[in-house]
Amino acid sequence: MIDVVLPCLNEAEALPWVLTRMPAGFRPLVVDNGSTDGSARVAAEHGARVVDAPVRGFGAACDAGLRAATAGTVCVMDADASLDPAELPRLVAALDDLEAAPGTRAGLVLGRRRPTGRGAWPPHARLGNAVLARSLNRRAGTRLRDLGPMRAARRTALTGLDLRDRRFGYPLETVLRAAADGWLITEIDVAYRPRTGESKVTGTLGGTVRAVRDMRRVLAEVSR
Numbered sequence: 680m681i682d683v684v685l686p687c688l689n690e691a692e693a694l695p696w697v698l699t700r701m702p703a704g705f706r707p708l709v710v711d712n713g714s715t716d717g718s719a720r721v722a723a724e725h726g727a728r729v730v731d732a733p734v735r736g737f738g739a740a741c742d743a744g745l746r747a748a749t750a751g752t753v754c755v756m757d758a759d760a761s762l763d764p765a766e767l768p769r770l771v772a773a774l775d776d777l778e779a780a781p782g783t784r785a786g787l788v789l790g791r792r793r794p795t796g797r798g799a800w801p802p803h804a805r806l807g808n809a810v811l812a813r814s815l816n817r818r819a820g821t822r823l824r825d826l827g828p829m830r831a832a833r834r835t836a837l838t839g840l841d842l843r844d845r846r847f848g849y850p851l852e853t854v855l856r857a858a859a860d861g862w863l864i865t866e867i868d869v870a871y872r873p874r875t876g877e878s879k880v881t882g883t884l885g886g887t888v889r890a891v892r893d894m895r896r897v898l899a900e901v902s903r
Contacts, residue, residue, distance in 0.1 A: 681771060682834070684744030685709045685727075685758040686737055691716040693760035693875035698725040701764045709758065710744040712736070738849030742842065748834055756790075756829040760875040766790065769867060770831040777863045785836040785862045787854070789827025790869035797873070815851060819858035826850050829869055836862070848896060 683701065687694070687709050694709065701707050709722035710730045719729045732743035741755060752771060756762050770788045777786035812823055828850065840856045842849060857864060 680750050681705050681752045681754060681767075682744075682748035682750040683707050683764065683767065684741060684748060684753060684755045686712060686732075686740035686744065686755075687714060687718050687722070687758040688712045688735075688740075689714045689716045689718060690758045690875075691718045691721045694718060694721045694727075694758060695725060696760045696875065697758055697764060698722065698727055702768055705754070705764065705767055706750065707764075708744050708747055710740040710747075712740040734845065736845040737847050738842070738845040738852075741849050742845065745834065745837055751834055752831065753834045753837060754829070754831045757874075761872050762790065762829045763870055763872070766829065766869045767831070769869075770829065773865065773867050774831045774833075777865055780863075785833060785857070785860070787857050787862050787864045788831045789823065789825065789854075789864070789866040790829030791823075791825040791827060791866040792871035793868050795870045795872055811851065815854060819855055821854065821858055821864055823854070823864070823866055825866060826854070827866055832857075 681704060683705050685697070685707055691714070698707055707722075707727040708730050709718070709727045710732045711719040711722070712732045713735055722729050728747075730743055730747040732740045744755070745753060752774070754767050754770060756764065756767070770790060773788045774786050777788065778784070808826055812826060815826070816822060830853075837853070840853065840860065842852050842856065844852045854864065
């Protein structure tokens with residue numbers, strides 16, 4: 680069994696599609712981060728385990744989901760239907776291959792987003808991601824082209840990173856600390872669809888600015 684952490688804030692409209700496409704052997708943990716649209720009820724009705732994360736913030740939701748997970752392998756992905764859970768077995772297979780080399784180290788696999796529909800990844804969000812990816816690569820020695828909101832790693836290795844950001848900087852901090860600890864890190868292409876419902880980050884200029892600000896702060900703090 681593999682646990683799938685799904686940070687969730689008002690995704691009632693998207694959750695049915697996401698949860699009905701969850702592959703066999705992948706257990707969804709919908710982390711409700713203060714939804715007011717009945718997301719927790721919808722998640723439970725579709726067989727997901729609902730985890731309450733009362734402290735608001737993307738990183739806070741990811742942390743709560745990771746602490747609630749019990750499987751050896753954990754995936755994280757957005758719950759807004761922009762990413763297809765059917766892609767998850769490919770990430771886990773890539774993780775297995777990454778860690779199969781002699782002298783095994785912990786691995787992290789990110790899904791590199793490939794837009795498949797109009798408006799899936801607005802220009803301002805794509806530009807912000809590219810700038811941050813370049814900064815990350817310079818500081819961490821990685822060769823990533825996307826910060827990858829769909830990910831796969833081992834649970835005990837992730838908890839050992841002692842991640843501290845509780846906002847939008849959490850995904851970037853994960854890569855920075857993993858690289859500093861000598862993890863093997865790679866990315867594979869995944870389809871990126873127009874999200875369902877109202878966007879909170881990439882679909883709005885304000886959301887993108889907040890995310891970039893949080894990530895720049897993490898870059899500065901972790902690189903000290």
